[in-house]
Amino acid sequence: MQNSTLNRTRVFDYENDPTYQLLSGLRKNCFTDNVTHSTVVGDTYNENDGWCPRVFDGFSCWDETPASTTAFQPCPEFIVGFDPRRFAYKKCTENGTWYVNPNNNKHWTNYTTCVDVEDLNFRTIINSIYVVGYSISVAALVLSIIIFLYFRSLLCTRIRIHIHLFSSFAISNILWIVWYRTVVDKVVVVQNNREWCQLLHIVTHYFMITSYLWMFCEALHLHIALVVVFVKDEVAMRWFIVLGWGISLIITMIYATVRYFTPGAIERCWMDHSDTIWIIVIPVGISLMVSFIFLINVVRVLLTKLHPTPNQQASMAAKKAARAALILIPLFGLHFILIPLRPLPESPGEKLYQVASALLTSLQGLCVAILFCFTNHDVMTATKTYMSRFRRANEAIAMTGVTGGESLMNTKDHVV
Incomplete structure (x- = not known):
């Protein structure tokens, strides 16, 4: 004792x-x-x-x-x-x-x-927007992953890339929620600057990078499928995994190492601004620009070289995937484009910028789920087929019950 x-x-x-x-x-x-x-x-x-x-x-x-x-x-x-x-x-x-x-x-x-109480209340609202937005995105992403995995007929290289993209986004969003709830909202945690909160910062940024590099893999896959064509899917998928998860790890390790040895950059759970963030911003920005170039070329091929063929459905799926990716790439890149345009603190547009940035960033996962899953033609077809079979099965069970009941009544009448 x-x-x-x-x-x-x-x-x-x-x-x-x-x-x-x-x-x-x-x-x-x-x-x-x-x-x-x-x-x-x-x-x-x-x-x-x-x-x-x-x-x-x-x-x-x-x-x-x-x-x-x-x-x-x-x-x-x-x-x-x-x-x-x-x-x-x-x-x-x-x-x-x-x-x-x-x-x-x-x-x-x-x-x-x-303490600026008004500013404190505003930042509390912004943090809540992030948490709610990330929560909505996580729910949409997890549902999308379940749909992809449940309908085995949908699995192909494109859908496998979707699953990796959705998984990286879901994990990233969950980690951001944890970050806001356990670090940003806890003054004592930030003040103590323990190793676990520094590690959480690094892991969160790793999965953030994977999200952007898997978006790059989406564009690269469309480019390979429609322009290069002769690359085997199995080989391409292995390289996508190395690029999406492996290169992200290398970037994160370089960022963490440089920041760790930068004077004054590791205080307050690494929340303070540091120029070392450019180690992440530059490769992510390059991946977005190259993705956009790939997708423009894909659209050019779709419009000029593909003509109606017996495989019209595959061509249509490629067009829709390209259109979805073309929407997402500028959406993701807009966040980085807005960084240099951020209004000065306490300027008239600063609060509007904070709200727009919070909504745009936290709801990216929801946009991915809508464009690549919920509005996907193959997913909608598979869902309708499943629901049709489910209804027919229920009707058959109901009819069996009615028929069985009538037979039982007839049997009783016969006995009587």
Whole structure:
């Protein structure tokens, strides 16, 4: 029992806790190195009156302050949610002591001014849009995967690529939901910057990259099927898997390694902006541009070289797939095109941009499911056939029940 109690008291390792180390350093700077940023603004005072002593309140260092004045300093930047452009303040009372909060009888610093409540509420709404949008996309994607796997007659190279694309999107969206719920919404988690949240960031970005590279595989497959034609599906599928899952892993490893060794880029669960993100943005952007070129060429072939043939249905399926992909590629690329066009913070269009970006990003999976599954001719045909067979089977069971009931009645009449 005693050992159990000791183990519980040693769970929290203060010496290795980054927040504890940061605050300890600030306290040392306050009393040993005399580092403080507080100042008295606009108040008149008599130097012969009492002075409040230098104090470290747990977040900031407050210099000696004349009685009956108020000291100000920028809000601490290391606290998630605080705006360093705003100011916290601490009152020195008439008798030269710091103001005491009557509710808890402790010295009190006013940090409430550090939080922009309106902006905080808006960002909460944006995060909710992301979570709801990703949840809708996951539901649509999982349903699509079930449909593809259930109707075995649909399985071909194109549908297998769809399944990989849908799986990468579904996993990516689930991870983003986890990210928003366990990291973004948890200030303490971001502040502590534990290894698990950094790993979650890396894994989430890996599956985000796979989604775009499998979209590239969609375009590449259409290009190969209609232009190159002589490549075997089995060989092509192996290369697609290497490209979709393997190349994404290499890009992610390079990104994680470079960012890990970049000073200041691994704080706050890697949430802060870092130029290392271009390691992801550039290859993804290139894949989108090349995909668009492939698809334009596919459309050109469909319009100029394919004529009515006995395999008209296959030609029509290829046309619809190309049209769906042509819609999706600009849709996916629009998110990257909008990055340089992002309005400045607090500008009139900034909030509209945030809402549009949240909707566009979180509902990509739903768009994929609609265009590649729910409106797919083969899927619709297979579903109608299944429903027709299901209805006929139910009718047969019902008729059997009626006939059996009549036979039983006839038998009873005969016995009587």
